[in-house]
Amino acid sequence: MPALEPDEARRRFAAARVARLATIAPDGRPHLVPITFAVEGDRIYSIVDDVKPKSSQSLARVRNIVANPRVSLLADEYSDNWQRLWWVRADGTATIAPGGPERERAIGLLQSRYPPYRGAGLESGPALIVEVERWIGWSARS
Amino acid sequence: MPALEPDEARRRFAAARVARLATIAPDGRPHLVPITFAVEGDRIYSIVDDVKPKSSQSLARVRNIVANPRVSLLADEYSDNWQRLWWVRADGTATIAPGGPERERAIGLLQSRYPPYRGAGLESGPALIVEVERWIGWSARS
Numbered sequence: 001m002p003a004l005e006p007d008e009a010r011r012r013f014a015a016a017r018v019a020r021l022a023t024i025a026p027d028g029r030p031h032l033v034p035i036t037f038a039v040e041g042d043r044i045y046s047i048v049d050d051v052k053p054k055s056s057q058s059l060a061r062v063r064n065i066v067a068n069p070r071v072s073l074l075a076d077e078y079s080d081n082w083q084r085l086w087w088v089r090a091d092g093t094a095t096i097a098p099g100g101p102e103r104e105r106a107i108g109l110l111q112s113r114y115p116p117y118r119g120a121g122l123e124s125g126p127a128l129i130v131e132v133e134r135w136i137g138w139s140a141r142s
Numbered sequence: 143m144p145a146l147e148p149d150e151a152r153r154r155f156a157a158a159r160v161a162r163l164a165t166i167a168p169d170g171r172p173h174l175v176p177i178t179f180a181v182e183g184d185r186i187y188s189i190v191d192d193v194k195p196k197s198s199q200s201l202a203r204v205r206n207i208v209a210n211p212r213v214s215l216l217a218d219e220y221s222d223n224w225q226r227l228w229w230v231r232a233d234g235t236a237t238i239a240p241g242g243p244e245r246e247r248a249i250g251l252l253q254s255r256y257p258p259y260r261g262a263g264l265e266s267g268p269a270l271i272v273e274v275e276r277w278i279g280w281s282a283r284s
Contacts, residue, residue: 018220022164022172030164030172032216034229074174078160082258087176116224 002139004088009137013088014039016075021046021128023064023071023094033061035128036117037073038109042132044073044090045106048125049117062126065094071130088137092130103127144281146230151279155230156181158217163188163270165206165213165236173206177270178259179215180251184274186215186232187248190267191259204268207236213272230279234272245269 004012013019021035037046048062065071071094076087097103106127111117146154155161163177179188190204207213213236218229239245248269253259 017222018218020162020174020216020218022174022214024166024170024172028166028210029212029233030166030214032162032164032174032214032231034216034218034220034227068170070171072164072172072174074162074176076160076162076176078176080159080257085176089174091171115222 002141004086004137004139006135009088009135010039010042010132012086012137013073013075013090013135016077016088019044019073019075019090021061021071021073023061024068025060025064026067031060031064035073036110036114038106038113040105040109044092044130044132045109046128046130047103047106047110047122048128049122050124061128062096065096065128069093069095073130083140086137086139086141088135090130090132091134091136092132094128094130097127097129099126102129144283146228146279146281148277151230151277152181152184152274154228154279155215155217155232155277158219158230161186161215161217161232163203163213163215165203166210167202167206168209173202175203177215178252178256180248180255182247182251184277186234186272186274187251188270188272189245189248189252189264190270191264192266203270204238207238207270211235211237215272225282228279228281228283230277232272232274233276233278234274236270236272239269239271241268244271
């Protein structure tokens, strides 16, 4: 089964509408949450918004990253026709930007990808920025 | 934003066609892979098959679970209409079944959910069985 070239893996990841962010909780457990995001080069931008469903859980990702910046993200396409399956994983290191130009960059990129972000809800939350070290992908078809 | 009741969270997870499995690698990094699965009670069954795209990476999940059985799984639905978003996370403890009745149970459940499994490709791989301790879910709509 063919591995995807890193550029093709990144291209597919960048075109996906949702990804899943895995962090490690302070108790050593893995933690998972779906995120909206934007890719620029080898950087993935996300933001803790007030728009989508959240709870006290919502900041778990931030606490986890502060304690352990190693993260993994996954974008995938599922179909019951398994000839169409593919997935891309991005492994990297995350930082939290509570303000400043990198957070502004995140907001600009996210607002251009996701119309609901063009309204309110981005005032308070920090941006999450992942420096991707490896784009790894597989596809059932080459 | 409304949390889902555990029974409803489990119901939605069980109906999803794909989930993402987070494990912790021996170097402490999170690892992510999409999986097909079946739910019975508070147990999630999966299997390392020969049908979908795999590589030496494919057994990373097995190695990781042997070293650290704590796992998290996520099923989610994305739509650009954010009123339709929901996700369910299952946190639990995984075991590997290279053979025996639990592996047979996994094969039976998976073959009844996924037609491609009814052919070949399930002879060699071990089953992954997750005892779920918490079903946590959120939905934009109650």
